[in-house]
Amino acid sequence: MIVVLKPGAPQGVVDVLVGELQGxxxxxxxxxxxxxxxxxxxxxxxxxxxxxxxxxxxxIDRVLRVKKRFKRASCEFHPERTVVRVPTANGPVAIGxxxxxxxxxxxxxxxxxxxxxxxxxxxxxxGAQILRGGAYKPRTSPYDFQGYGEPALxxxxxxxxxxxxxxxxxxxxxxxxxxxxxxxxIVQIGARNMQNYALLxxxxxxxxxxxxxxxxSATIDEWLLAAEYILAAGNxxxxxxxxxxxxxxxxxxxxxxxLVAVPVLRSLTHLPVIVDPSHGTGLSxxxxxxxxxxxxxxxxxxxxxxxxxxxRALSDGPQCLTPDEFEAVMANLAPIARSVGRPLASQxxxxxxxx
Numbered sequence: 402m403i404v405v406l407k408p409g410a411p412q413g414v415v416d417v418l419v420g421e422l423q424g425x426x427x428x429x430x431x432x433x434x435x436x437x438x439x440x441x442x443x444x445x446x447x448x449x450x451x452x453x454x455x456x457x458x459x460x461i462d463r464v465l466r467v468k469k470r471f472k473r474a475s476c477e478f479h480p481e482r483t484v485v486r487v488p489t490a491n492g493p494v495a496i497g498x499x500x501x502x503x504x505x506x507x508x509x510x511x512x513x514x515x516x517x518x519x520x521x522x523x524x525x526x527x528g529a530q531i532l533r534g535g536a537y538k539p540r541t542s543p544y545d546f547q548g549y550g551e552p553a554l555x556x557x558x559x560x561x562x563x564x565x566x567x568x569x570x571x572x573x574x575x576x577x578x579x580x581x582x583x584x585x586x587i588v589q590i591g592a593r594n595m596q597n598y599a600l601l602x603x604x605x606x607x608x609x610x611x612x613x614x615x616x617x618s619a620t621i622d623e624w625l626l627a628a629e630y631i632l633a634a635g636n637x638x639x640x641x642x643x644x645x646x647x648x649x650x651x652x653x654x655x656x657x658x659x660l661v662a663v664p665v666l667r668s669l670t671h672l673p674v675i676v677d678p679s680h681g682t683g684l685s686x687x688x689x690x691x692x693x694x695x696x697x698x699x700x701x702x703x704x705x706x707x708x709x710x711x712x713r714a715l716s717d718g719p720q721c722l723t724p725d726e727f728e729a730v731m732a733n734l735a736p737i738a739r740s741v742g743r744p745l746a747s748q749x750x751x752x753x754x755x756x
Contacts, residue, residue: 471625473632490565497673503702505531509717511553521560523724528747605634645681655683675702
């Protein structure tokens with residue numbers, strides 16, 4: 402249930418209402434929008450009538466029930482779009498709302514100091530604001546490269562010190578969360594852990610923004626309910642990442658990139674939505690086209706894999722762009738981003754423009 406106050410409701414009225422509602426054994430969440438203040442009610446409201454709540458104050462405009470199972474993630478509960486702000490040495494990066502499109506780029510796995518520093522410098526020069534790189538890697542086979550762990554976190558920290566880029570990296574186990582959160586500016590939950598509810602609760606209890614990737618076979622409702630676990634644990638800064646799903650035809654691509662999920666999610670949730678065309682296709686030759694399509698359809702950001710030498714990558718080489726290819730993709734994206742009224746964040750910051 403949500404309580405929408407009339408424009409101009411005094412803060413004192415809001416405080417009194419929150420106190421009364423909490424006295425009914427309900428949790429409250431106050432959302433201050435551009436025009437209205439909304440008080441969300443969390444708890445058992447089944448026996449509570451809208452009329453009873455309406456009578457609490459003449460400043461109440463309307464009382465509505467949130468019918469969706471994902472309460473905190475829904476547009477009904479939180480009418481204003483969430484903007485996740487990530488501080489960096491180059492200035493804050495805003496993800497969400499109707500602002501510029503953020504770009505995260507880097508290798509699947511951190512392999513060496515020289516490799517991650519070179520990649521970080523090249524993706525920054527091309528216009529990325531956030532460096533992606535795996536320290537811990539979930540792999541289908543137990544014999545595949547699993548990442549270097551804590552030493553790789555140290556290399557990510559060195560790359561941030563050298564470039565000022567923010568860091569996004571994946572957590573697989575709650576025992577590693579503290580070490581990862583010390584380095585990461587965004588904590589990533591990968592597709593294989595989207596429904597690891599114990600881990601979702603843990604990342605929800607720490608303050609860093611959380612990037613939640615869609616599981617291979619997850620419905621949109623399941624994905625949003627996974628986000629709800631993080632929100633319910635206290636962390637409001639959740640970013641959703643569409644990274645492709647498994648369908649009946651996997652002959653020509655690794656996954657099926659579900660781009661229609663972007664406008665669908667924008668109709669259902671206030672949370673930012675980004676697209677990963679690298680995992681979504683699994684082949685570098687399709688990353689440019691799918692990145693352009695994602696920008697045109699309304700994504701808030703992109704996550705693109707870049708490696709200095711994809712043929713020698715320890716993981717996911719076929720889907721990685723070279724730094725030169727990434728630069729070309731960024732140049733191709735710039736006019737499309739401007740045409741939809743959401744330029745790339747690098748363009749607003751005086752970054753590289755198309756050749």
